[in-house]
Structure formats: structure tokens, C-alpha cells
Amino acid sequence: MTSPSSHPLGLRPARLRRVQLAVPGSSEKMMAKAAASAADHVFLDLEDAVAPNRKIEARDLIVNALNTLDWGKKTRCVRINALDTPFTTEDVISLVKGAGENLDTLMLTKVKTPHDILYVDTMLRQLEESLGLNKRIGLEALIEEVEGLQNVDAIASSCDRLEALVFGMGDFSASMGTLITPDGKVGPYPGDLWHYARFRMTMACRAAGIDALDGPYADFRDEAGFREECSRSLTIGMVGKWAIHPNQIAWAQDVFTPDAEVVAHMRKLATAYEKAQEDGLGAIAVDGALVDAASIRMFGATLRAADLIGM
Template identity: 75%
Template sequence: MTIRPQRLRRAQLAVPGSSEKMIRKAAASAADHVFLDLEDAVAPSEKAGARKKIVEAFNTLDWGRKTRCIRINDFTTKYAYRDIIEVVEGARENLDTIMLTKVKTPADILFADTLLNQLEQDIGLTKSIGLEALIEEVEGLQNVEAIAKASPRLECLIFGMGDFSASMGVLIKPDGKVGPYPGDVWHYSRFRLVMACRAAGIDPVDGPYADFRDPAGYTEEASRSLTLGCVGKWAIHPAQIDWALDVFTPNAGEVARARKLAAAYKEAEAQGLGAIQVDGTMVDVASIRMFGAILKQADLIGM
């Protein structure tokens, strides 16, 4: 059984790897996870310089308990392999995970895994660097189950609805809103990604919400993804960090009640009982499984 690092991913903050100012602010933010971007947010002429800025930032700034991640360019470009090599060799143990973009097949995961195996041996890293993968192409969603199980390094999948909408030909209006549709146009995609992640024992994460001046819209999308089983959502602007934390942080009262029920069941089980009643609620082994997600998140947060 693969034992992966347990990380908080309630708010994953996206930061251009070319902006030293934004990187410093990100290090001091309340985000659980920060990924310094080498892909869409960085112009081709700035990519080589951005790698150096990222290494410097990881090696010199205080990131607290945050997960430190880079988002690399996709493997159809000439930049991806150098993104991995230069940042891993430069940041070493100060890099936690690498986010792969436009993942279409398990081969993309295996390429990164093999390259990291060689790098870690060559430079004598004392830890294993994790992988995260964006599902943002039609082929990626078609292969999501195999992708999710492709490597023990893989820690999470992220649904990237922006590029996915382009890949699908979904109608996106000039204001960034999806055209008329009776329901959540992303329901199937999110649901399938979450199922693949849970079957593989990795984290499902929801992607970006473009309008950073719309807390109600962001919160609605985040709440939908939480209900389906996601553990967090991207923040493309610092304003969205608190919105994500609000949605994906369990209610303290619910956590306390879940712990009370779990403790009562554990005591009853020791006495040979399979089901008990606590304050009018029937509790059995299935109930304890249902509390699991809330209690795991609470434990990671330190609630």
C-alpha cells in the first residue's frame, strides 16, 4: 500500500513565477498550498528567468507549513524537461510537488516519475518529490482512472475547467460565463475525477474561478465541488484564499459531534456492539466511514 504525504489543499494559490513581488506575498499568505507558475502566466521570453526566481524564492523565503509547488509547461513544449531539472536541482528539499499540465495519458505521469527518479539519485535528495496533475483535456478525462493510478508519486488531480472547456468546445461567453445549461455543466467531469481519485487514494481538487470579484459565484462553485468530495479549490487571486478556506474548513461543531459519535462507537465496538444510539442518532460502522472525510480534514488543519 502506497503511503503518500498528507497535505492540506483547501486553497491552492496560483502565482506567476516571474513576479518576485507576488511570490513574496504568496509566501506570507494564508493559502495551504502555493504553486509558482511557469506555464500560462509566464511569457516565453521570461520562462528561463522565472525558473531562477522560483529557486531563489523557495530557498530564501519563509513558507511556513505551505506546500511548495511549481506548475511546469506541458510535455508538448520545449520547456517542460528543463522546468523540472533546473528547479529540482536548484531548490532540492525546498520543493514539495510538481504540477503537470494538460495530462492526457499515464505516459505523461510516468515520464515525470522516471525523470525525478534519476534526478533524486543523481543529486542525493533526502525526500521524494510529489506529483500533481491537471486534467484539462478531453483525452485526460477519458483516461482519468488510469492516470490516477499511474505512479505512487501522484498525490492529487485537479480539474482545469478553463482549458477543458476549450478542448470540449463548450460555449464560453466574452464575460467568461458558460452559456445556458440546465444545471452544473461541470458536474459529470468533477464527479468522474473525484471517483478516479478516491479509487486511487489521492486528493481531488477543483480548479479556477475566473471572476475574483465574485465571492458568491466562487463560493457556490466551491460548495458544489466540496459536496462531490473535493478537498480544495484554486485561488487565482489572493482574495479567493479566504473564500476557499471558509468552504473547505469543517464546521467546528460538526467536527466535535463527529468525534463524539466516533468515540462512542469505538467504546461500543469494544463491548461487542455493532450499532448504537447516541443522542437520537443511530451509529454503526458505515456512519464512521461517512465521518472520515471531515475528521481527516480537521486533523490536518489541527482543529
């Protein structure tokens, strides 16, 4: 399924997403701190972090923050309210009209079908055209409902404006009826309860050519636990993880930043293989290791990340 969008800036931009910092859109102080942080990506939240009676006020605070704060090279994102609430349409209109040129992406919540993506894509296309915006606003979406995971292939490929999917294990737990104790612990289960969902979503993202990210880790004081979750996500092909506290920014960036020596070695092998191809060779030995087309392909994700980081 493809979107009817014919925007001239149709190609997805490459964005660094080692860490996405969550910030309540109702707090001017926290948004200012987020702008000054080292995060790659900041999403200003209009959904769960904002009480219903403050959501309209928070829209204005977010617009002001986007327009007046120095965000550096960060991706500036706003998480809007779910489509089954009365806030969604006005969220989109207010944000795009108020801060369109200073807004990089919108994050959609509780996405269940491709139609959820296409609805917002249509609104954005009309707003961009009517306002004469010189940039295209991207979309990111949370897979946090069982219906969303069931439809994840169609969602991931629904629209060329969609740049990333995020696995939201909190709401997914509720949607799935997962056993969670009052202290937030998952009931007894052998292995990683979320492995299938994470892996399934990541497969869909890779097939569609978009980024896959992992959601929050609640205990922001637990560095070891957070790093382990980041490492699991990285291993299966995710490009980053949420941070719900500034402490988690550096931890995520450290895990999702490739080792400089590994990157240098991969580039050495890739250069040697390119030269071998020019000489008509399909496979070569470099430093005692066999290098062929499959080897070079496996280096791709690491080298793309290194290029985005500027290593």
C-alpha cells in the first residue's frame, strides 16, 4: 500500500536516532533542558505525559519551544494524541501551522492499521501545500497494540513519509493482557518476553527501509539493565532506544555508537573488496579472513550508523 502523496521532497531523510528523549510538552523547563541536551532526537509529548486538561495549553508551549529554543542538529519531534481521542486533528493542525518549518517529525500513537498513517499523511500533505512549507514533515509511529503488531508489515510500508516504528512495550502489555505485578515486574517467563514483538517489528521495518527503535526502560537509575536492553535491540537490528531521563542519553549513545576500531577495519575490508572486484575477483582473503559480497553486506548497518554519526 502506498500513499497518494506526490510531495517533491519524497525521499526519506537519514536521521540519527541512537536515542530519542521523551519530554513532557507541558513543561517549559524540561523542554529547555532537552534542547540543550546531547540527545540525537527529542520528542515533545502531547500524549501520556500531559493531563487531558492541559493538552491544549501544551500545544502552544510546544510551538513556542520549537520556534524559540536552539535545538542544534537534533531531530525535533512531537508525539501527538491517538486517533481515538478528540485531540488528534487539532494537534496536527496547530503544530504544523504554528511551527511547521521547525518541526521535523510527528510521532503517532497506538497505530493499528495503515489507515491511521495515511490519515495523518493526507492532513500533512494538505497543510504543507496550503502553507507553502519548504520542508516535508516526517512520520514516526508506535506499535503498542496487538492489532498494530498483527498489521505491522502493512503499516511499515504504508507511506513514504513514514520514517520509523517504535515498539511500545508498556501499552502493548495492556493490549496483550500480559501479567504485570504492581511493582512493574513481568510474570514468570523463560527468556525475553518481548523478543518476538521486537524482532517482528524490526523485520517489517527492514523490509520497508525504515528505522526500528525500542521503547522506554522504566528504571532510569538502572544503568546495567538499560544497557542490556539497548544491546539486545541493537543485536536484532534496531537503531536506537527511548530515554525517559537525561541519564539514559549517554548510555544509549554509547551502546548504539559503533566501535571506532571495528568501523575502521570494516572500511579496510570494504575498500579491499572493491579493489578486488575491479580486478575481477569475487572473494578475497584479508588479514586471514574471507571477504565476499555477503561479508560486505553484513557491514552495511554498522557503516551507515558510523556515517550518520560522522565517524
